[in-house]
Amino acid sequence: MYELSLLSPEERVEDLSEALEALDALSVSVEDADAQTDAEQALFGEPGMPAPKGGWNRSRVVALFQTREQGEEAQQILQVQDFFEGCSIVALTEVQDQDWVRITQSQFAPVDITEDFWIVPSWHEPPAAAKHCIRLDPGLAFGTGTHPTTRMCLRWIARHGQEAGVLGRVLDYGCGSGILAIGAAKFGAKDIDAVDIDQAAVDSTIANASANNVTLKAGLPDKAEGRYDLVLANILATPLKVLAPLLCAHVAEGGALVMAGILERQEDELKEAYAPWLKLGVSDREDGWILMTARR
Numbered sequence: 386m387y388e389l390s391l392l393s394p395e396e397r398v399e400d401l402s403e404a405l406e407a408l409d410a411l412s413v414s415v416e417d418a419d420a421q422t423d424a425e426q427a428l429f430g431e432p433g434m435p436a437p438k439g440g441w442n443r444s445r446v447v448a449l450f451q452t453r454e455q456g457e458e459a460q461q462i463l464q465v466q467d468f469f470e471g472c473s474i475v476a477l478t479e480v481q482d483q484d485w486v487r488i489t490q491s492q493f494a495p496v497d498i499t500e501d502f503w504i505v506p507s508w509h510e511p512p513a514a515a516k517h518c519i520r521l522d523p524g525l526a527f528g529t530g531t532h533p534t535t536r537m538c539l540r541w542i543a544r545h546g547q548e549a550g551v552l553g554r555v556l557d558y559g560c561g562s563g564i565l566a567i568g569a570a571k572f573g574a575k576d577i578d579a580v581d582i583d584q585a586a587v588d589s590t591i592a593n594a595s596a597n598n599v600t601l602k603a604g605l606p607d608k609a610e611g612r613y614d615l616v617l618a619n620i621l622a623t624p625l626k627v628l629a630p631l632l633c634a635h636v637a638e639g640g641a642l643v644m645a646g647i648l649e650r651q652e653d654e655l656k657e658a659y660a661p662w663l664k665l666g667v668s669d670r671e672d673g674w675i676l677m678t679a680r681r
């Protein structure tokens with residue numbers, strides 16, 4: 386592809402951009418030609434107020450063309466237009482192809498939850514230390530293993546799964562990518578329900594479970610049924626408070642409730658909201674987030 390860059394005074398930017406689009410530019414971008422210099426202008430206004438000005442004194446307009454011929458033709462046509470007065474051509478240059486897939490993938494490396502429990506994207510080989518491994522690619526649903534709330538839940542699963550040998554019947558409430566449900570399966574859970582209010586999350590959980598050879602039932606929240614040995618819920622403090630009676634009702638005798646999405650300052654309000662059913666405590670902390678758990 387080829388990039389045609391031009392300089393334009395503020396009052397010509399709109400005409401120039403429209404003309405470039407009409408000349409088959411794949412994209413047109415506009416930026417401050419004086420950026421990073423003493424003449425750089427800030428164009429944002431105070432919150433709720435209009436920007437003080439519509440454009441920069443001098444704008445750099447960049448248009449992308451599929452072929453060199455298209456770029457050259459656009460250059461010739463623009464230079465003879467009335468509205469081109471005050472504008473100038475800077476350059477027509479070839480844009481080197483990038484392997485965007487590879488660049489994107491390189492931003493997602495394997496993530497360690499414990500020494501031997503890893504989340505590994507499909508384009509990476511699992512590290513040698515990964516005795517337990519979830520294969521997961523970033524997608525539409527929340528839950529790649531990098532967020533502290535997810536990590537604390539997974540650490541709890543690893544610790545208790547290893548100690549007890551089994552996790553029993555598990556409910557992942559607000560499953561997102563299904564990462565917690567899949568993690569529970571890796572540590573011995575056999576009968577797993579994963580639910581979410583977002584159908585895209587349910588679909589993502591089904592796909593991710595299948596990629597990990599994990600059997601579970603995924604669906605909307607009304608799929609949650611009966612009592613579970615472990616109820617996992619990584620949502621946020623406000624919905625967790627609303628869900629208190631429902632989540633507690635799903636915890637079996639001797640079972641555990643494990644919740645994340647709660648900030649340190651929200652500890653007391655969560656304890657209070659759950660007090661009629663279960664006594665919550667803080668089991669883990671990371672980056673200002675806490676993991677709150679209870680046993681029935």
Ligand SMILES: C[S@@+](CC[C@H](N)C(=O)[O-])C[C@H]1O[C@@H](n2cnc3c(N)ncnc32)[C@H](O)[C@@H]1O
Pocket residue numbers: 526527528529530534535538558559560561562563564565580581582583586606619620624646
């Ligand atoms: C922070 S993400 C957690 C995803 C994943 N479980 C994890 O730990 O990474 C929260 C998920 O809860 C879902 N959610 C939010 N409110 C909910 C509700 N009232 N009932 C069920 N799911 C809910 C969202 O759609 C989202 O997928």
